[in-house]
Amino acid sequence: MTAHTMARPVAARPGIALALILTCQLMLMLDVTVMNVALPRIRADLGFTPAGLSWVMNAYTLVFGGLLLLGGRLGDLFGRRRVFLIGVAVFTVASLAGGLADSAGLLIAARIVQGLGAAAAGPSTIALITSTFADQRARVRALSLFSAMASSGFAVGLILGGLLTEWLTWRSVMFINVPFGVVVLAFGRRYIAEPGRQPARLDLAGAVLATSGVGALVFGFIRAAETGWDAASAVWSLVAGGVLVVAFVWSQTRVGHPMLPLRLFADRNRAAGYTNFFLGPLSMMSAFFFLTQFLQEVSGYGALTTGFAFLPMAVGIFALSRAVPRLLSQLGPKPVVVTGTLLMSAGLWWVARLSTGSGYVPGVLGPMILMGVGSGLAFAPLNVLIMGTVPPEDAGAAGGALQTMQQIGSTLGLAVLVTVAGSAARGRAGTDALVTGMTAAFTTSAVIALLTCAVAFTFRRQ
Structure with a gap:
């Protein structure tokens, strides 16, 4: 065995390693939503057009989602810790540059580079957890914490965005990443062990097909959300993305070292887990996107109050994620996930009853x-089902596929739900149009949440 394939010892302080990995994951997830509350001030300061402003969010999402599969495989081939730290360094520098940007073009460029760093670091976060924790119970606890950070990061991003925008400036929303990134870089090499690498080659054809295919799908969904499903650019991007993804899947059956080993989907629980990592974010995007608008434009909340309004959701996600290891060992995955998806659907049905006169406590807090x-x-x-038993040599690819499903689901969800809202609100005006469209989107989201429940019934008990 050559030196580069020998596994190094597991980190002597796995708790510190986990804290560093979770810090990175929270940082990456925050940037999906933390900019939302700051967008009006960014537009006023840098002179964005209404159409251009959306690319403050979309530039990050497009690059992040399009390169996740490639980032996961690069970690498997060239060292997960190395690719992880390079990704964190790129993300941190880009965050600093974005905070200093004095034009719309520079900010968009910084967001693109942030997406590059996130795509490199993201898949390796979850893969490093599986290699750091060899004991099954410890791994389940660590993966549950990871899931809590990943899921609550969306809500925490709105809270943090409101705080920073209200108390400081929109630039602080970018600068906040810098100290987190510096801490991870300063201690990551010392406390995070580098797993052994497997002798393999990069599947260049697969990398091109996967990156261009996923990128085209994400771009198509973004364009549909901006301009509607009648836009030729959206339709052709989606068609091209679908063809490229099919070609990528076919190519993975023809190469000796596939970028995405299809054996990952042979296990029924793992395949169902991937499906729900697509459907779940698709259904929940409406909660973040439309409730933010409802609280600010209908209820008249400021940025700070809007952020704190999402605190109950963030606390609920984190608290229940902490209880999952015990529930999984006692009940198995099916009853846990079925219960969760039913509660999600109930919350979405509840907010679908909102009206222009609804207050926070009776109409929003409960949902x-x-x-x-x-x-x-x-x-x-789902993290436990997907990553708990994955072969070590495929951990990066599995983590990249997991986060790719999450990104595509979120982006598709936004495109579909904005279209539903626009159709329902046609012919209305003002807050009445907003609430009518929003409640139609929530109803659609609740139906999608029920689909995740149906998939959960296919889980085996384990």
Whole structure:
């Protein structure tokens, strides 16, 4: 065995290693939503057009989602810790540059580079957890914490965005990543062990097909959300993305070292877990996107108050994710995920009853709690099902596929739900149009959440 394939010892301080990995994951997930609350001030300061402003969010999502599969495989081939730390370094520098940006073009460029760093670091976070924790119970606990960070990061991003925007400036939303990134870089090499690498080659054809295919799908969904499903650019991007993804899957059956080993989907629980990691974010995007608008434009909340309004959801996600290891060992995955998806659906049905006169406590607080608790139960077991038994040599690819499903689900969810809302609101005006469209989107989300429940019934007890 050559020196580069020998596994190094597991980190002597796995608790510190886990804290560093979770810090990185929280940082990456925050950036999906933390900019939302700051967008009006960014537009005023840097002179964005209404259409251009959406690319403050979309540039990050497009690059992040399009390169996740490639980032996961690069970690498997060239060292997960190395690729992880390089990704964190790129993300941190880009965050600093974004905070200093004095034009719309520079900010968009910084967001693109952030996406590059996130795509390199993201898949390796979950793969490093599986290699750091060899004991099955410890691994389940660590993966549950990871899921809590990943799921609650969306809500925490809105809270943090509101705090920073209200108290400081929108630039602090970018700068906040810098100290986190510096800490991970300063201690990561010391406390995070480098797993052994497997002798393999990079599947260049697969890398091109996967990156261009997923990128085209994400771009198509983004364009559909911006301009509607009648836009030729959206339709052709989706068609091209679908063809490229099919070609990528076919290519993975023809190469000796596939970028995404299809054996990952041979296990029924793992395949169902991937499916729900697509459907779950698709259904929950409406909660973040439309409730933020409802609280600010209908209820008249400021940025700070809007952020704190999502606190019950974040607390529910984190608290229930912490309880998942014990529940999984006692009940198995099926009842845990089924219960979680039913609670998510109930919360979405509840907010679908909102009106222009609804207050926070009777109309929003209860659904927030249901959706938070439901998300904690529905998503935390999926990380365990997917990563708990994956072969070590495929951990990076498995983590990249997991986060790719999550990104595509979130992006598709936004495109579909914005279209539903626009159709329902046609012919109306003002807050009446907003609430009518929003409640139609919530109803659609609740139906999708029920589909995740149906998939959960296919889990085997284990």
